[in-house]
Amino acid sequence: MKKLGAILALALTLTISACTGSTSSPGTAATPNPVSSSGSPNPGTSPATRAAPATLEVHEKLDVGLQLPWSVVFLPDGTALVSERDSAKVMAIKDGRATPVGEVSGVVPGGEGGLLGLALSPSSAADRWLYAYFTSASDNRIARMELREDAAGAMGLGAPEVIFSGIPKASTHNGGRIRFGPDGMLYAGTGDSQRREQPQDKNALGGKILRLTPEGRPAPGNPFGDNPVYSYGHRNVQGLAWDAAGRLWASEFGPDVDDELNLITPGGNYGWPLVTGAPNRSGLIDAKVVWPSTAEASPSGLEIVDGVAYTGALRGQRLWAVPLKDETAGTPVAYFTGEYGRLRDVARAPNGDLWVLSNNKNPDFALILRGKP
Numbered sequence: 001m002k003k004l005g006a007i008l009a010l011a012l013t014l015t016i017s018a019c020t021g022s023t024s025s026p027g028t029a030a031t032p033n034p035v036s037s038s039g040s041p042n043p044g045t046s047p048a049t050r051a052a053p054a055t056l057e058v059h060e061k062l063d064v065g066l067q068l069p070w071s072v073v074f075l076p077d078g079t080a081l082v083s084e085r086d087s088a089k090v091m092a093i094k095d096g097r098a099t100p101v102g103e104v105s106g107v108v109p110g111g112e113g114g115l116l117g118l119a120l121s122p123s124s125a126a127d128r129w130l131y132a133y134f135t136s137a138s139d140n141r142i143a144r145m146e147l148r149e150d151a152a153g154a155m156g157l158g159a160p161e162v163i164f165s166g167i168p169k170a171s172t173h174n175g176g177r178i179r180f181g182p183d184g185m186l187y188a189g190t191g192d193s194q195r196r197e198q199p200q201d202k203n204a205l206g207g208k209i210l211r212l213t214p215e216g217r218p219a220p221g222n223p224f225g226d227n228p229v230y231s232y233g234h235r236n237v238q239g240l241a242w243d244a245a246g247r248l249w250a251s252e253f254g255p256d257v258d259d260e261l262n263l264i265t266p267g268g269n270y271g272w273p274l275v276t277g278a279p280n281r282s283g284l285i286d287a288k289v290v291w292p293s294t295a296e297a298s299p300s301g302l303e304i305v306d307g308v309a310y311t312g313a314l315r316g317q318r319l320w321a322v323p324l325k326d327e328t329a330g331t332p333v334a335y336f337t338g339e340y341g342r343l344r345d346v347a348r349a350p351n352g353d354l355w356v357l358s359n360n361k362n363p364d365f366a367l368i369l370r371g372k373p
């Protein structure tokens, strides 16, 4: 992945330096580099595009019968653990084969709800905790389960211990991404659950990024005291990733316009439902990237590798790569447009490969991507 990131960083450097504003918007002033069906940037009209040697290749397409996979995390040995939204199963993928690890009890799928994000404890080698964000009969909640392995190497799941509950649920806008930050705390992206009063209410859990201890308590140092809320004014956050300097970025679905990539500040108000995008309104934080057409984006999972943010687009059916430079985001570049259908999650494997999960229902698959000069 070092190589992939370096190549893309090189390819995208000119794009980012061409971006003078604080907000990038694909398809407007600076046109994203178009890519061919093989994932290579097309020879474009600008010297920057012609100079770009990067190719993002599908190294392998894992047709292992996944059904609506939502999240992928990796054990230190490279085994992938994948959540399936509607079956509530956690699948393990190793050496190109998928086997069920277990089914998470208490999951009640419906609409966009079900078994959503997974996260491994940063000390999982010792404590074996697998965390999951899921929709239950009454709410969205976060539980942790012990990852077990029998003498023959078969994996299993212990009973879920609910560590945080009461996140509002609905047929749509359930959020669902969880991830441990570099500070060892557990971050969760929630959705407004179609309740428009939630995101601006700092004492409500909908439309937020939450920051929790591994035991589910509000993390020490949170911006609003003994409160799990880390940032607010969100609509539906399904992507969380940190850059090399430890800054948190988040992808967010807009309504019928203005999908967003945001740089997250503790205590920041990201505008919903007052505004979307980057209107430069006092007291509200503008998105760093705005996709005016949700048909081209609808970004879910997010990963940052060597200064490039990758996000999987559902409606947009493509992988967006956004070059980051400090607190600035450059012009997004699209890969694989329309080739693999809806894309749900993006995550870096321990060996540097970039995994992408589809969201097509027919059935689904994982793509393993590598960069090539």
Ligand SMILES: [Ca+2]
Binding pocket: 233, 260, 270, 271, 272, 275, 276, 277, 285, 287
């Ligand atoms: Ca916003």
